[in-house]
Amino acid sequence: MKKLIYIFSILLFISCSSNDDYGTPNENDPNQVTNLYGDIVTDLPVDMWLVTSFENQGEDQTQNFESFQFDFDVQGNVIGQNDLFSESGTWNYSERVSNEESETLTLDFNETEPFDALSETWDIISASETTVVLEYNSNSISKSLTFTKE
DSSP, X not given: OHHHHHHHHHHHHHHOXXXXXXXXXXXXXXXXOOOSOTTHHHHTTSSOEEEEEEEETTEEOGGGGTTOEEEEOTTSEXXXXXXXXXXXXXXXXXXXXXXXXXXXXXXXXXXXXXXGXXXXXXXXXXXXXXXXXXXXXXXXXXXXXXXXXX
């Protein structure tokens, strides 16, 4: 009898499992908010970045930034600089709080041209360790911006 109780206890112990899924996102939950680009906060502050594409209202304005390097730091500061000029600003990543929103990257420079055109809250279209693609659409204003790591 002791042997039977012992075997039953072992089987019961083996069949029980802990809830290892606690806190894991449920892919079937339509209310589950997924943020894909949170690594941007660690990717941007590494090395210098170049504007490799900037379109404003369908007009290619990349040449306005072709001599500039952008240096993002972990405190949320950004500097656009070339050999002759430097412009300071701030940047901030925001997670989306619902599935109807986008993750965003806010750039805020002074009103100095051409940097004033970058001062927006941009939707993040894609982001990797080497490329960040952003879009801004509001009312009749449409812009796209791509940073590529130097």
